[in-house]
Amino acid sequence: MSVKIRLAKFGKKHAPTYRLVASHTRTKRNGQYLEILGSYDPHAQKNNFVYDKEKLGVWQKKGATLTDAVKHLLADDYKFVEYSPQKVEKTEKKQSEETAETDTE
Known part of the structure; x- marks a missing residue:
């Protein structure tokens, strides 16, 4: 089975931290790791990204592939973007249907 070097999410719900792990490609993001x-x-x-260069080199020599996020972190150009959901506004059609329903009652 092939191996990927990826970020596994740990920490609190609104303050996540990540571990750089070597894991099989078919395991879940937070699943078992090697x-x-x-x-x-x-x-x-300061974006604290600490890793063991020797271990990373050993896994790469064994054929492990890096995910895009890890590649950007190693190149020091990774931008962490927090997810902020957008509220969906009602369309005019739905609003007019709702007003029509209240008028008929």
Whole structure:
């Protein structure tokens, strides 16, 4: 089975931290991992990305592939974007249907 080096999410709900792990490609994001290679805290003053270069090199020599996020973190150009859901506004058609229903009652 092939191996990927990816970020596994840990920490609190609104303050996540990530571990750099080597895991099989078919496992879940937070599932079992083969080895912890480092950590990343996006909420720190300085984006703390700490990893063991030797372990990372060993896994890459074994044929492990890096995810896009890990590639950007290693290149030091990763931008952490927090998810903020957008509220969906009602369309005019739905609003007119709702007013028609209240008028008929």
